[in-house]
Amino acid sequence: MEKIGGTVLVVVIYLVGIGFGKIIYMMMKKNKKERSYWEKYEIKDNNEEMF
Amino acid sequence: MIILGISCYYHDSAAAIIKDGEVVAAAQEERFSRIKHDNGFPYKSIEFCLDELRIAMNEIDVVVFYEKPILKFERILQQHINCFPKGWKIFFETIPSWVNEKLKIRKTLREKCHYVGKIMFIDHHLSHAAASFLTSPFEKAAILTIDGVGEWTTTSKGIGDGIKISLDKRIVFPDSLGLFYSAMTAYLGFKVNNDEYKVMGLSGYGDPKPYYKKIKKLIEIKQDGSFKLDQNYFSYQKGKRMFSKEMNKLLGGLPRKPESSMTKRFEDIAAAAQLILEEAVFKILNKLYEDYKCENLVMSGGVALNSLLNGKILKMTPFKNLYITPDPGDGGAALGAALYVYHSVLGNKKRQTLKSPYLGPKFEEFEIEKVFDKYSCLKYRYIESREELLSETAKILIDQKVIGWFQGRMEWGPRALGNRSILAAATKKKMQDVINAKVKHREMFRPFAPVILREKTGEYFEIDKNMPVSTDYMLLVYPFKKKMKTKVPAVVHVDGTGRLQTIGRNANELYYDLIDKYYQKTGIPLILNTSFNIRGEPIVCTPEDAVKCFMKTEIDYLIINNYVIEKI
Numbered sequence: 001m002e003k004i005g006g007t008v009l010v011v012v013i014y015l016v017g018i019g020f021g022k023i024i025y026m027m028m029k030k031n032k033k034e035r036s037y038w039e040k041y042e043i044k045d046n047n048e049e050m051f
Numbered sequence: 052m053i054i055l056g057i058s059c060y061y062h063d064s065a066a067a068i069i070k071d072g073e074v075v076a077a078a079q080e081e082r083f084s085r086i087k088h089d090n091g092f093p094y095k096s097i098e099f100c101l102d103e104l105r106i107a108m109n110e111i112d113v114v115v116f117y118e119k120p121i122l123k124f125e126r127i128l129q130q131h132i133n134c135f136p137k138g139w140k141i142f143f144e145t146i147p148s149w150v151n152e153k154l155k156i157r158k159t160l161r162e163k164c165h166y167v168g169k170i171m172f173i174d175h176h177l178s179h180a181a182a183s184f185l186t187s188p189f190e191k192a193a194i195l196t197i198d199g200v201g202e203w204t205t206t207s208k209g210i211g212d213g214i215k216i217s218l219d220k221r222i223v224f225p226d227s228l229g230l231f232y233s234a235m236t237a238y239l240g241f242k243v244n245n246d247e248y249k250v251m252g253l254s255g256y257g258d259p260k261p262y263y264k265k266i267k268k269l270i271e272i273k274q275d276g277s278f279k280l281d282q283n284y285f286s287y288q289k290g291k292r293m294f295s296k297e298m299n300k301l302l303g304g305l306p307r308k309p310e311s312s313m314t315k316r317f318e319d320i321a322a323a324a325q326l327i328l329e330e331a332v333f334k335i336l337n338k339l340y341e342d343y344k345c346e347n348l349v350m351s352g353g354v355a356l357n358s359l360l361n362g363k364i365l366k367m368t369p370f371k372n373l374y375i376t377p378d379p380g381d382g383g384a385a386l387g388a389a390l391y392v393y394h395s396v397l398g399n400k401k402r403q404t405l406k407s408p409y410l411g412p413k414f415e416e417f418e419i420e421k422v423f424d425k426y427s428c429l430k431y432r433y434i435e436s437r438e439e440l441l442s443e444t445a446k447i448l449i450d451q452k453v454i455g456w457f458q459g460r461m462e463w464g465p466r467a468l469g470n471r472s473i474l475a476a477a478t479k480k481k482m483q484d485v486i487n488a489k490v491k492h493r494e495m496f497r498p499f500a501p502v503i504l505r506e507k508t509g510e511y512f513e514i515d516k517n518m519p520v521s522t523d524y525m526l527l528v529y530p531f532k533k534k535m536k537t538k539v540p541a542v543v544h545v546d547g548t549g550r551l552q553t554i555g556r557n558a559n560e561l562y563y564d565l566i567d568k569y570y571q572k573t574g575i576p577l578i579l580n581t582s583f584n585i586r587g588e589p590i591v592c593t594p595e596d597a598v599k600c601f602m603k604t605e606i607d608y609l610i611i612n613n614y615v616i617e618k619i
Contacts, residue, residue, distance in 0.1 A: 014131075014142055021132035037277035041207055041221040047171045047396055050156070051121035 052397070053110060055100060056389030058117040058178075058381050060153045062088045062244045065382035066096035067410075067463075068104060068111075069389045072403055074186070076103035077410040077463045079382045082592035088245060089589075092152075092159055093385075099412055108166045115392045116156050117384040118175035122202035124149055126224055130288050138289040171396070173388040175201025176352070179379070180218055182387025183351035184211035185394055186405035187374040188520065193343045194218065195335060198352035198380070199229035199244070206352075208335065210343050214394035214402060219342075225288055226279050228331055229354050231270060234285055234293040235324040239317050240307030243293055250321045251359050252497045253313070255546035257322030265301050266323045276335030313496060329360050329367075336368040346371040351387070355379035355526070356465065358550045362528040365515040372517050377408035377524040378464030386463075408524055409470055409559065411461025412592065419594045419611050426598055431616040437561075440613055445568040448476045448578060452607035453489055455583055457597045458561055459612075462590075466525040467582035468552060469502060469562035471590050471597075473606065475541070476569075477501055477579040482541035486581065489605035493586050498550065499579050500525060501542035504566055505553040507576035511535045512551060525552040542579050552580060 044051075056067045059080070067077035076099065081087055083095035101108060127149070131142050152159075160166045173181075179196040191212045198205065205227035209218035232250065233243045241249050269285075272278045282288070286295040299305055307317050336348070348370040355361065355375050364373055376383050393399050423431055434440045447454055454474045462468045473490060475482050483499055501511075508514055508522070512529040521527060528550045536543045543549060556563040570576040583597065584590045585604060591597045594611050601609040601616070609616040 010143070010146070014139065018128070018131050018135050018142070021128075022135040036273055036275050037222055037226060037279050038220040038275065039223065041176075041204070041209070041218045043174050043177060043218065047115075047173060047392070048169070049119075049121075050154070050172050051119055051125075 052112050052393065052399070053104065053106065054113045054115060054389040054393050055097065055111045056115050056117060056178075056385040056387070057093055057097065058385040058388070059092050060090055061381055062090045063380055063382040064090050064093040064096070065378075065385040066093045066100050067386035067389055068100035069386075069393060070104060072390075072393050072399055072401060074386060074405060074410060076100045077386050078412065078461065079589075081589040082411065082461065085589060085596070087587065087589050092163075094163075097164065103412075108164050109168060111166065111168055113169045113171055113392055114160055114166060115171040115173055115388040117173060117178040117381070117388040119172050119202050120154050120156060123175075124154060126200070126203050130224075134289045141290045171392055173391050175384065176204045176207040176218060176221070177216065177391060178384035178388040179351040180207070180209065180211065180216050180349075180387065181391035181395070182383040183349040183355075183374060183376040183379060184216055185214075185387070185390040185402060186376050187347075187349050188404045189347040189349065189372065189374060191345055192347035192349045192374070193339050193345045193370070195339055195348065195350050196352040197228050197332065197350070197354035199233060200224045200227055205229060206335070208339050208342070210345065211349065214398070214400055216391070216395055222277060225282060225285070228278070228328060229352070230285070230287055230293070231280055232324065232328055232354065232357075234287065234298070235266075235320065237293040238298060238302070238306040239321055240309045240311060247353075248356070249494065249497060251325060251357060252544070253318055253321040254325035254359070255322075255498070255544050255548065256496055257315070257318030257320070259319065259322040259326040261319045262302065262323035263326065266320070266327055268301060270327065270331065272331050272334055274334070276331070276338045278331055313494070325359060328354075328357065329363060332360055333364075333367045336364065336370065340369045347374070348372065349374045351376060351379040351383070353380045358526050358528045359548070361521070361526055362548070365517070365519075373519040373521065375519070375521040375524070375526050376405065377462070377466070377468075379526075380465065383464065407558065408463050408468055409460040410463040413460040414594050414612075416612065419614060422594045422598050423616075425595075426602070428602070428619050429598070429616055430619050431614050434613050434615060440610075440615075441565050441568045443615065444565055444610060445572055447608055448474065448569055449572060451476055451479065451482065451485075453486060453605075455597060455601050455606045455609040457583065457591065457594065457609070457611040461592055464524060466552070467580065467590055468523070468525065469554065469559050469580060471583045471592070473581045473583050475579045477539040477541040477577055478573070478575060480540040482579060486579070491581065491586055498544035499542050499581050500550045500552060501539060501577045502552040502554055502566060502580040504563065504570060504576040505555040507570075508551070508553050511539070511577060512549065518553070522551060522553040523555070523558055525550060527551070538575060539577055542577070
């Protein structure tokens with residue numbers, strides 16, 4: 001039962017989380033012509049964190 | 052101050068340990084586990100590092116991981132969002148390993164390694180940058196890192212000054228020169244993250260013209276070197292396949308099936324892909340020079356293993372000096388992360404250049420003899436005199452025999468640099484076929500590499516004015532001088548180049564003396580050096596690995612330290 005519950009949870013997370021994220025992503029995506037594809041590299045000074 | 056750097060969970064897991072800023076030991080996990088490009092947690096490499104210093108895990112002051120796992124996980128989730136609902140299969144395949152393992156580095160270190168000290172996480176490309184800059188001979192240098200992908204970054208540039216590294220600009224996933232080259236690798240029927248060097252070798256046979264314009268459509272390169280891949284042709288965001296069906300249409304046919312015969316079409320595709328990679332990197336480098344006006348360049352990341360590209364950098368850009376660390380890939384980033392913490396985080400100003408690429412395990416005579424006891428089909432003799440050992444080995448080479456040469460500490464990085472090498476004379480073209488038939492069983496288009504006495508390099512190769520020290524690590528390809536090609540045909544590639552290893556006496560005394568002895572007897576300061584392994588296996592690590600490889604192949608002699616071994 002626990003295994004089925006886990007699988008259902010992963011499927012729900014996938015459909016709701018990732019699917020909803022896709023809608024937001026599509027809304028935010030704009031077709032702008034870039035002059036350069038370099039972007040500023042900001043590295044956080046948090047060496048003890050995993051993010 | 053002892054710092055352990057580790058890298059794992061993508062490919063080429065490794066561990067490296069430094070003490071007071073000096074690199075003491077480093078090795079890739081694959082050498083111990085015998086799984087090529089092993090990406091598991093590097094337990095065995097860590098154990099080796101601890102043994103080298105004769106310390107316990109809790110005597111380490113800091114353990115540092117070579118990237119930020121949560122940022123990487125964020126990118127993977129974003130990837131799934133972008134391609135939803137495609138990619139569902141890969142989602143269910145990869146997410147459990149992230150949840151159960153890859154996000155639990157701290158837990159693994161605490162519970163499985165019983166480590167209670169400080170744990171740090173350094174940005175992936177910062178670890179790459181540190182691996183090259185902080186081991187380089189330069190006080191100040193422009194830095195370029197290029198790989199498939201780290202957390203988000205695929206390319207970064209900046210400057211290193213003293214102990215400070217500042218990466219200022221980057222290009223992010225999915226735009227990646229590493230992934231572009233990997234997609235071409237897959238199209239050509241080779242393994243991604245494994246066989247990119249085969250594309251490099253194959254490119255020498257092809258003509259880039261027929262496919263140049265087509266492959267150029269895959270990538271838009273701006274004047275400032277920044278670039279964007281046309282994702283219609285790639286599918287690495289959606290699954291395991293690197294390229295889409297659009298790529299087949301663009302290149303006018305199906306991709307090559309693995310292990311199928313090679314055709315002119317694929318050779319030309321390889322040549323065009325290599326040329327476009329080079330053009331992109333030269334544009335980035337020219338802008339990098341303009342940005343920082345520094346004549347020294349350090350490079351790192353998997354793309355810095357492209358020795359064909361590396362050999363042209365000083366000719367095609369304004370940079371005067373170049374340095375690439377022996378392992379610019381993910382394995383090397385373990386060392387980079389450790390050095391970054393010691394210098395840039397903790398502020399230790401006294402830097403040391405990398406003294407040696409021989410940072411792996413070595414074995415004593417009693418350990419070697421134990422192996423002989425297991426194999427009754429071997430006869431061996433111990434040659435006490437170093438001079439006699441060198442003379443006899445040189446004579447074996449002159450007799451056109453193939454030697455498995457196992458000495459001292461194993462090399463750090465993907466190349467065999469004369470301590471875990473197969474050696475042979477390069478004076479006869481047929482030696483390529485002999486080694487392929489006896490040992491390597493590899494594709495015929497792949498060249499064999501030469502090792503040459505450093506001071507003789509200019510006689511044989513069209514070298515740069517300031518020949519980089521990284522030629523010692525077999526990371527650059529140079530053209531042979533025309534008149535020399537016929538002297539050593541076994542190591543001249545079809546395009547007249549060689550991926551040379553230079554050797555100075557201070558770098559590896561015994562290896563140097565062997566080639567010097569061969570030179571004294573033949574007048575040729577160069578022999579063939581290829582990695583001591585058979586196709587599909589990692590390079591040998593222990594004497595037992597060497598004996599097993601020796602037994603499986605038709606290598607004529609195995610020389611481990613002072614033991615000369617033959618089959619009965």
